Amino acid sequence: MSDEQKYAISQYPDVEAVYRQLNNLIRQPLLEIRPEKLQAYLDYFETSCRRSKELTTEAKQYIPGGVQHNLAFNYPFPIAIEKAEGAYLWDVDGNRYIDFLQAGGPTVLGSNYAPVREKIFELLKTCGPVTGLFHEYELELAKLVNRLMPSIEMFRMLGSGTESVMAAIRAARVFTGKKFVIKVGGAYHGWSDPMLYGLHVPGTGRFEAKGIPRGASASTQEFFPNSIAALRRHLIFNRLRGGTAAVILEPLGPESGTRPVPFDFNRQVRKLCDEFGALLIFDEVVTGFRVGMGGAQGYFGVEPDLTVFGKCITGGYPMAGGVGGRADVVSTFAAGIGGTGERAYIGGTLSANPLSCAAGYFALQEMERTNAPVIAGRAGDRLTAGLQAIIEKYHLPFVAFNQGSIVHLETSAVMLLDLHNPFKLLKELKPRKHMMEQMGAAYMAEGLITLAGSRMYTSMADTDAVIDDALERFEVVLASFEGVG
Template sequence: MEGQAYGISKYPDVEAINAGLRELTRLPMQPIRREAMAGYLDYFEKKCRRSKELNEEAKKYIPGGVQHNLAFNYPFPLAVEKAEGAWLWDSDGNRYIDLLQAGGPTVLGSNYAPLREKVAEVVGQSGPVTGLFHEYELKLAKLITGYMPAVEMFRMLGSGTEGVMAAIRAARAFTHKKYVLKMGGAYHGWSDQMVYGMHIPGTGRLESTGIPRGATSATQEFFPNDLGALRRKMIANRFRGGTAAVIVEPLGPESGTRPTPLGFHARLRELCDEFGALLIFDEVVTGFRIGMGGAQGYFGVKPDLTVFGKCVTGGYPMAGGVGGRRDVISTFAAGIGGSGERAYIGGTLSANPLSCVAGYVALTEMERTGAPILAGRAGDRLAAGLQAIIKKRCLPFVAFNQGSIVHLESSAVMLLDLRNPLKVMREMKARRRMIEEMGAAFMSQGIVSLAGSRLYTSMADTDEVIDEALAKFDIVLSTVEGAA
């Protein structure tokens, strides 16, 4: 493992983190004190009037008032007007430190000017789409195969969700086997077969409203990081159609919310080989964010297929794809100008000049500037600062980071354990509420987070920005019930 080439300077102590998280879910919740919360909510009423007005109007035309879940925030979504580097501005002119970074894609910081300018130049010439081949498709594919150790060929698609769908289809087409095993709690997009065991391990079809049973009948989950449980499922599958693929988020479900220990991936690789299943790394979050070689480069383990999204276009639209072994990926090309069984995939806007030039320039700039490493350093500073605040305030909360992906667990709703179903039923709603409030409190102090518990850093996060963020986190954490 080459520490310097990657944004993870030191792999977290997974055992200690898990012990802390177990204790956090065992203890009673410590939400923000009621009077303090009322003060935080007052901010939105007084200072975010334009956002509120726009949201009221949007609710008439857009289901729920926002077009995707990242944008939903309690008490109402902010309308964002301007983004630059580490900062966002809402339509009332309030400024925020941007620790959402669009959910992960913008390791260079928001709205990075050299990228924007090059995209504008290419789009100025060819427009955003022609439906025909553009040289930047080749440039981007070549670049990715150069960076990612396990990617010999790359197929560009429109989103991470599509990348996962394609990877699974290729795995089934190649192996002629049936089942796909995912780690419980992981997010692999919203395709029919993957809305299964989401957020909380063991929940199976809990969130599968509108999805026929047949669509998830060949999807299975195993408890996070439990290779014994995985092996047992693969043995059982041998007698009923076999395991086509095992798919994991390499840092652990939900971007490492339950972190995966070192050594896991090599053993997972062996297990897949033993059973003739393909190993899929979903690197939608980790791909290029933790380093140009992704998690596969960092852990030194080669998956058969790799799914891309987010960073692959530096935050520009149509961010997705799948890469991997030439023989497996070639199932997408069989039948094009030749013969053979073809795994069908498509997409009118897939791989257009806009997304391909954006990806090419974003990735070359990330390598040139060392953005993943700089973002990782900011993540280290942020996590260390949060740990110090938690200690000072005598709170049971848990903060840790895997480079530029920082977790601040206070309600630990996603860490509830279904092996104690009564507790889950009793506490799920209240813990969800608590984390929504935490996100609102942070926002009122000028910090945008992902759902109050995840923070993505970027190259634009200087020490000054992180220290300013920490002072704001301290204000909120000082108002938690029981805080010293």
Template sequence: MNMQIWKNPEEIADKLNRLWEMPARRLKPAAIEGYMRYFEEHCQKSKILASEACKYIPGAVQHNLSLNYPFPVCMAKAEGAYMWDVDGNRYTDFLQAGGPTMIGSNDPYVREKVIEVMNNCGAVTGLFSEYELKLAKLINRHMPHVEMFRMLASGTEANMAAIRLARAFTGCTKIIKICAAYHGWSDQLEYDITIAGSHSENASGIPKEVYMHTQAVPVNDLDAMREQLEKNRKDGGTACVIVEPFGPESGARPVYFDYNRKLRELCNEFGALLIFDEVVTGFRVGLGGAAAFFGVTPDITVFGKALTGGYPASGGVGGRREIMQYFSPPEGARYPRVHVGGTLSANPLSCVGGYYTLLETEKRQACEKAAAAGDKLCKGIQKIFDRYELPFVVYNQLSIIHIDVVGRLNLTITDENREEVKKKLLERNRLLNEFGMALFVEGIVTLVGRRMYTSLADTDDIIDDVFIRLDRLFKNYC
């Protein structure tokens, strides 16, 4: 069943590459003028706050999940499928905080449970709480391969911990990631992110010695993976292969359906651990995550986002007992402890938020309903592209929808094209900003104009209404 719904990565790559190669399609100047006017007329409070924020906050915002042109819109309220800004404008929320809120934003039932705990002990005690155990047991019920679970404060931290664990367990140093994959912003993983072949372009401030053991291999290229593993075998071995199991950049470059299974086999052959970074996919593509979706068992799983339903702080590592015990070796163990921690990790607020959100996700079949909403949204957007003969690309993996109006999602930088790509990207990113602005004016919030997350809250009526607004927007393209 899952194999049948999985889209062909080659078809998607072809469409994206064609979009990059062809002349850019842009919004009509008159439409852009109208959008700018809208911001002036309807978002004055946001404008004032944003201009003051420039003085105190680099770039005026602490998050980089939104397009902030002409200025960041300041949000005041969120509920279900909607957000409202400080000027009272309402937006349909396909950002969903970057993915965590499967049952919709600010769910009242979960909120009550969180408030109950807050009233009793506040957000943090620094000691063991009942909900730590409840959450770990619940994860184990949905993902039996997560025999033990260590909670941390973010996906970035959890990936750092997973790598440290893999190195301690295998005694090897080298790690292999996939080109363009994002595993957070830690020193050793900020390598070849977002755009394949970008190598250390995003690694300013990081000594190269720190990421010299991080190797990046192109997605879906099993020969290249084997070659790298073979090379490493002659040079100390590979600690782990770490992947976003739907594909780099939250699946923007989708894998072949059997890719993860083949990686599993390669890891077994070469004695490397397989790490699934399920920060995006975990509890979103199903309660069993990508592991259940593909029927592939990783050695270590990394969690974030949906783990706590959007409550801070959200991160964790899980896996087989014999590996996980390195975090707290039993008496007499012949290996040293792998130290991880965090003052606010596994606080009662995160644990209770996560526990009840995951229970509700199961009870209300949120993953399935969000996936159906994702299918509907994707099909409807494609129809609009067809109606106006726009070459833009949209595809979804369940509740994760990728959209591209400039052709950058499948880019690969090489030594030959580096300067040309960078120049073209500057121009295309300007167009992406304009697209983001138009989306805002039409009352639609996305993840930087490139991704949309659906949730349980996205009913048919809500999505039909979005189609009317998207139709109005795409009609404005030349």
């Protein structure tokens, strides 16, 4: 089987060209949707989403902010979903949407995929969703991940991507005896205390670390995206202070490729880690199995020492996370129980429960059988090409690019602001963020659910007809800007 057939990325984006376009967009003044059109979009929520508004308004009395997950904080108010199937979501008011959120990325097969669902029904007839004891599907899932992922000799299931990052960093420190961990500024690696350093916006350090003692992030460092020279400087300086335990990356770039990396970036980081005796951790919470069954590491041909998984490991079912990698490193989790040496303590009663492990085993089997990542990637290619054509048609400065089934549509470029230009960051962060929120609302009013109005995940369920329908809806929104038409 050729690489084109194995991996979702048919052609890696021209990173230099993408950044030229993104930098041009950042320099542009914000475009605005025509006021009457924006008001029509906001009216949609008031007239067509009344039950959602009732529910989420009441929820604010009992749930902070009214919703439980950051993805659900939609403008002007959250939408309550009642049904998910394939390429679509339906809200409690009966409105149907094309689902480009796909639960944040894990449902490469499409939502609520029937063959996996039926296997879970069968399991629940005979075994509870959790027992606290070993189940055969733990072994079957671990064996499958071992076969699919190039670098994974051993695998430990956990409950979330955040937990998995915590465990990977702990294992790296135990194994190396070093303390410093370096991340790319702006990357998201969950919400544990050390990883809220340099969150979302490169160079911001502890800006988002409210409620976290300084000591908790004192050994976390960041370097500006794609700067191999900056990473080398950190590694040299750390060597004078005891050394670096690990470098952790999103292999496509911070925030799942919003700031894309050059194709050889991961290989250069691998060489630096080898030179300085640091472990390389890939955060494949999004890319694992979405880029291909061998993950981003298989696509790039770079083997990390540890790989972090999240919701992708169960195909979107609950309690989804895990760490895999070198046997000598991962074995630190068993030290003191079934292993030797110092122990990296981790726990979790619900980790590796029968339901999650069975869901992961059957979802990954189906993804491999159907070649779902590649089919989803073709849908991403079609969506991106269509968006680029619309942007050109209306002479808009917006930027569309994709890494297979991960599609980026930048209209406000808020995620591209950083401390290289602090005045611009302080002046434009809020208005650009608000524009992104408005774009998300406009898309939703046209029957499209996206991730924060700037990222889309395609799935195997996105046929050509679904993508073409979506493009017609996107064009309605993109044609509604001041000065267009």
